[in-house]
Amino acid sequence: MRIALDAMGGDFAPQVLVEGAYIAKDNLDVELVLVGDEAKIREIAGNRELPFEIIHTEEAIQMNEHPAQAVKSKKRASLVLAVEMLRDKQVDAVVSAGNTGAFVACASLILDTISGIERPSIGITIPTLNHPVFIIDTGANIDCKPVYLYQFAIMGMSYSHSILGIDNPRVGLINIGSEETKGNSLTKSTYTILKSIPNFVGNIEGNDIFENKADVVVCDGFIGNVLLKFAEGFAYTFERMIRGALADSVIPRSAKIFVDNAINNAFSIYDFSEYGGTPLLGINGVCIVAHGRSNAKAIYNSIKVAKKSVESNLLKEIEKGVASYVR
Amino acid sequence: MRIALDAMGGDFAPQVLVEGAYIAKDNLDVELVLVGDEAKIREIAGNRELPFEIIHTEEAIQMNEHPAQAVKSKKRASLVLAVEMLRDKQVDAVVSAGNTGAFVACASLILDTISGIERPSIGITIPTLNHPVFIIDTGANIDCKPVYLYQFAIMGMSYSHSILGIDNPRVGLINIGSEETKGNSLTKSTYTILKSIPNFVGNIEGNDIFENKADVVVCDGFIGNVLLKFAEGFAYTFERMIRGALADSVIPRSAKIFVDNAINNAFSIYDFSEYGGTPLLGINGVCIVAHGRSNAKAIYNSIKVAKKSVESNLLKEIEKGVASYVR
Structure with missing residues (x-):
């Protein structure tokens, strides 16, 4: 190759x-x-x-x-x-x-x-406690039509299956409530057409992303990009906060290395270089x-x-x- | 009272x-x-x-x-x-x-x-390493016009000043790039009218929220609500990951309490009940x-x-x- x-x-x-x-x-x-x-x-x-x-x-x-x-x-x-x-x-x-x-x-x-795809798209895999979640789109498409999000869902399912090895990936739509009627005009219209996908599980709120409710999470590239960068900043801030708190505490020197390793392991999961x-x-x-x-x-x-x-x-x-x- | x-x-x-x-x-x-x-x-x-x-x-x-x-x-x-x-x-x-x-x-x-405010709004304070950031709107207004975001900025500045005690709060606009031309149609139009505020610092990307670039961060209630709930889920997941990694490591029993306290302190900052x-x-x-x-x-x-x-x-x-x- x-x-x-x-x-x-x-x-x-x-x-x-x-x-x-x-x-x-x-x-x-x-x-x-x-x-x-x-x-x-x-x-x-x-x-x-x-x-x-x-x-x-x-x-x-x-x-x-x-x-x-x-x-x-x-x-x-x-x-x-x-x-x-x-x-x-x-x-x-x-x-x-x-x-x-x-x-x-x-x-x-x-x-x-x-053929059949109007807009190319990029996504990102977010690791959660139990399984990886693929979020699409994360920045290639800013002002989206519902049909784009529908096509992102199809592509996300293919990615989830062939790259992440997930059988019959479930699709969720990023939204602000679980009910079909919730959301902005884009998500309301998108919900209607996503219903034709048998594996569509409905709306996914921000916290649900981590709750194993869907394998592929669909959104427009504006929100996907803000979320992706927010996650980077948040992880970095958390790491600094925890390390700061640990530096102030009286853990024996000999134990610090184990604590450091544990923190490194947890945060390496969100290290994009991996x-x-x-x-x-x-x-x-x-x-x-x-x-x-x-x-x-x-x-x-x-x-x-x-x-x-x-x-x-x-x-x-x-x-x-x-x-x-x-x- | x-x-x-x-x-x-x-x-x-x-x-x-x-x-x-x-x-x-x-x-x-x-x-x-x-x-x-x-x-x-x-x-x-x-x-x-x-x-x-x-x-x-x-x-x-x-x-x-x-x-x-x-x-x-x-x-x-x-x-x-x-x-x-x-x-x-x-x-x-x-x-x-x-x-x-x-x-x-x-x-x-x-x-x-x-008088002068078309839509009531709600926001949330996100603690970062150095200072609190007030994000507005976080869910009261879903499909927004640019002028609503402008009014959110004004209200956010008042909140930041009178409740968080910040003098001359700086305002940023959540976006996907720092340049004025970046964003979706809503943020591009909003940028133009936010420029009349002397303390407007321009676009803020997801990671910039944590970087002390602005005190008030403005967005529509859809993205604000997704971010708010995402942060909750993310913090919870992180905490579980770190505790899991620590449980698997060979830290002396006597040190565990200090590590636990350090983690509790770091995460309590993101505990909404506080x-x-x-x-x-x-x-x-x-x-x-x-x-x-x-x-x-x-x-x-x-x-x-x-x-x-x-x-x-x-x-x-x-x-x-x-x-x-x-x-």
Whole structure:
């Protein structure tokens, strides 16, 4: 399997991309293609052998650029070249930690969406006490129509099944009450069309996300993105509060290491670097969106997600879902 | 000061209302009026003296009733009688842990809003590492117009100043990026009008809520309500994860109590019973909305919030804010 890395995308590019590629080379059976500035990549490699194909380009899309404009004007941007390789079947998947909006725009333009899907979408897996919950959309689509949310549900079910290994995933709709009549105009209309999915369990409130009521939780990308970032900030704040409280307490020095480990374990579950990226769902090709602040481990884990998405035939799974449910 | 309690409202009414009233009687200089079923209240009091005025009624609005309909049809509901007492200046404030929608409807109908405010609003204080952040609206207003969010900002500033003691509170807008052009159609339009507030600091992402970038964070009630409940579920899950990890580790028995205390301290910060209720802002009268699952301590703390709201002249503060900022 061949996977292209956008070596110029992300807050710590190209450093973490190259280091992540080395970890992947040692641990996964994949061929990697690094798309980016060859001189910089060689500099990072240093004395090490460079067991990757390199496609050289100096052009890159920055994090703060307007997505569609950047994709159109920068024909030789590392991201654009990587996605073109996927279109031309020179690679099986693309991983980028760069500008997410640009990735969505680029993939939509060059690869198009799966038939029956109007908007590509991204989601995130939230670990709870008992099982993972997949929240979709988390930022690709801001002002949504009910039918988009319906399509997110279908794609989320496919993801939950093929990537998270959940049989017959249940779908819930993020809302402010359990009754069908609750919500804003978007969720009320969405509820009506989601009812045609046999595994639709109804509305899910913010706290229900953790209560094993649904495997896939659907929302528009505005609320999904706020929730995702809120969760990051909240986890970080909690960790600091608990560590602060512990520092003030009189626990024997010898016990502190165990307490530290326990806290590390609990919080590592919410460490995005453990999860790597998430597929851009609904696109005709495996595109893995990694976090902009990815470190090398997160890049490695994103490459793993790419490999799993290809092996588990995620695209076919989504096509199957669309065929079953989309009218 | 006289405060009326809707003794029939909330998941554990009238029990927790009566017990909360006893705690308040012992700790605060207030006169309390319990509006509810006298026989039930006397039964809970048992052998204790009953140092409260009781307004007897057997009618109550249930948690799942349609708010406006219930308020209109149940003329002698405990909530309705309590709010009428406030209108007639027989009490200085009302506390209810009952149906929030009904409380909003009832207060709007009987007391009306402050001139210049179109929609009453509720918020919540989120403690962070360094300072409290007031998020408004958290559920009173679902489909919002930009001007509502503008008015929430003004009311939030008044609350932050008079109740949380913050000078010149800074206002942020919940959004998915820091740039002015980011967001959905509601936030883009809201940004434009919020710019007229000198203390407007721009967009606040989910993680920024914890980063001391703003004192008042404005959003529509849909997202505010999802966030509020998400935070509750998240904190609970975290606590269980950490306790689980600790149970599996080999910390000496003697140290466990210190670790337990540290965790209790950290999590107590997110325990809503410590905070009590939150005022229904924008209404011509002090109405305190307590959590439906309030225990006696939460009721006591809600009575404290009522007292503080009256003493700090919260209504005048909001009127002042409206006069300064609302066109």
